[in-house]
Amino acid sequence: MSDRTVAVLSGGLSHERDVSLRSGRRLSTALRSVGLTVDEWDTDGSLLTKLSVQQPDAVVIALHGGEGENGSVQTVLEMLGLPFVGADSHACRRAWDKPTAKAELSRAGLLTPDWVVLPHSTFRELGAQAVLDAMVARLGLPLMLKPDQGGSALGAQVVRDAAELPAAMVNCLAYGETVLAEQFISGVEVAVTVVDSADGPVALPAVEIVPESGVYDYTSRYTAGFTNFHTPARLSAKTAGEVAELAVSAHRLLGLRDVSRTDAIVDDDGSIYFLEVNVSPGLTETSLLPMATEAAGRSLGGIYAELVDRAIARA
């Protein structure tokens, strides 16, 4: 049993509030099951008072999207000098902005689908059709369109026909001012959780994602049964090792800490493409990190309790 008291932060005001609340509840239950005392708090105007009055030993961030992943909440916790699980604010900023993470990892020699990043203003000023045509000429079709920041596939769409592009752009830009368009890579979609340990970052077994609809969108993610998972992924041991290596490299190169989840695609030739990395992976009943944890023979509560210890130790 531990006498640690932790505050789990969930909810917030991002588009992923609902998912975050579910992650927070599951994580809190898991931490209590290994003996920690847990307070579950939303991030609102009362948070700083609660943190200062209750003085938890550590904070665990189960926020998804927005302030919880873009380094803002991390900055506040750093200012308060409170230990917290997860990457520091600078690393969060790098990972949160998908184009920044892709560029950094690409420079380091990792494969990532070719991409372009453009704000709405560019389309407005230069003429949407001309820019979209150039985009298609560069990336080909189908292509993947997603907001440059954010998760849960909100606003993301596979565009198979150029005629669909304007509507897809409007959908995507409802979530932010800038779109990330990527070359579409067909292959095996995997998610790899990386957890820090005393011996360095460890990749848990990759989870292979096979959505029934063919697209791992919001409905496929959060409706139990709409996606089949294979853990470990059905890859050769060699490829599985390379996938694990990619995830650990992303974790290291972006300066991440404690836990991260890298999403990647293995194409038909066995090339592995980095897609994006999450500093606050989903922990819901249909999320990928808990599956990887289970496949590794470890408990969610056990892993996060160790991360709490690590956070306190480095304070």
Place this chain on the structure above:
Amino acid sequence: MHSEEPEGNQLVPSKGQNLDPHLKRYAARAEGMTASEVRALFAVASRPEVVSLAGGMPNLAALPLDSIASEVAGLITSDGLVALQYGSAHGVPGLREQICEVMAIEGITGHPDDIVVTVGSQMALDLVTRIFCDPGDVVIAEGPSYVGALGTFASYQARVVHVETDSDGLVPEALRQALAAAAEQGQRVKFLYTIPNFHNPAGVTLAVSRRAKILEICRQAGVLVIEDNPYGLLGFDGQTYPALRSMDPDNVIYLGSFSKTFASGLRVGWALAPHAVREKLVLAAEAAVLSPPVLSQLIVSRYLATHDWKGQIKSFQTMYRERRDALLTSLDQHMPVGCTWTKPDGGFFVWMTVPEGIDTKAMQPRAVTARVAYVPGIGFYADGFGSRQMRLSFCYPTPERIREGVRRLSVVLEQEMELLRTFGPASRRIASGPQTPSPDTA
């Protein structure tokens, strides 16, 4: 680096995992029950920073809570063994008599025996659909229609045919044509589902001059009428309209509710049906819930007996009128050219149409970012229409918050119109079917 992956060149053995082992067992009616982005976004709307013009929750702040509390305490003390026991599926007799008095305000002469008390009028609608609709049967409804009703019809695999509605409610000629078309195609139309007063979501009221025509058309076509009237007593000038049921008792099933006139959390509604139908409804209710909660029924009964409930409704009317005024005035002030909206004289809702090309569902994340919420119109149609519409509720936020919400919404619309100028109109998306109602959309 450490990896827990095994070594070697063989495929890693792996067992596929589906997180729902019952997936292949669900009935076809469960098909649309999936996670939805729209629903997820409503989670943000519950935060106080967001002005929610989405929720259909009645504003209970004006209720005399202390007095109700002592009545409930007295009830448990004096009648606890009855209040906490099973009851009859038919409902508490005393309450059924009082319901007749409530309905008399709108001209209905009903017998207490022909009333079935239900868990909200939503359950009454479920029971009616259950006893009348086989899969593939057609239900006629206004376009748009109440999202909770569409969810019920979908769960019984009934097909919904929407009929045009204008500022005077359902258009009789359009109804006649829809019925004729259905007959031509050999479809079995089971009933017309209509909300004649202060419509949810359209905010319009069926003109009195149209009521007899609608009833006549349905009678001629051999189609039953389901009159859903939760807002009928919430006319802002205290006005009421003759209930369809009062004009054709044999062919109308009337659904009523205390959710908007007293307390939605008690979940007490009712159906008033012709005798033979009522018997089936009671049996269906017994199968569904054994009996509606006796405690809730007795609380409503005591409230009606001991409180000035008509005076309370008057105070609700005043409160909602003030909020309606705030919404309409703000819309006039802030909405961009090309937006139109209904002007309700009762109820909770305004139905707004935005400029051509804007898709209100696609725009919703932008609105949530701007801290304002509405319900996209597509949820109020079973056939994919409504992408240019949204429902705005004025029942819950204060007038000041409503004004702020409209201001924010106008900025969102301007931004969306800017996108439209850049990319052209968003293509019309096909609805994924009605979502089951939550308190946010009810």
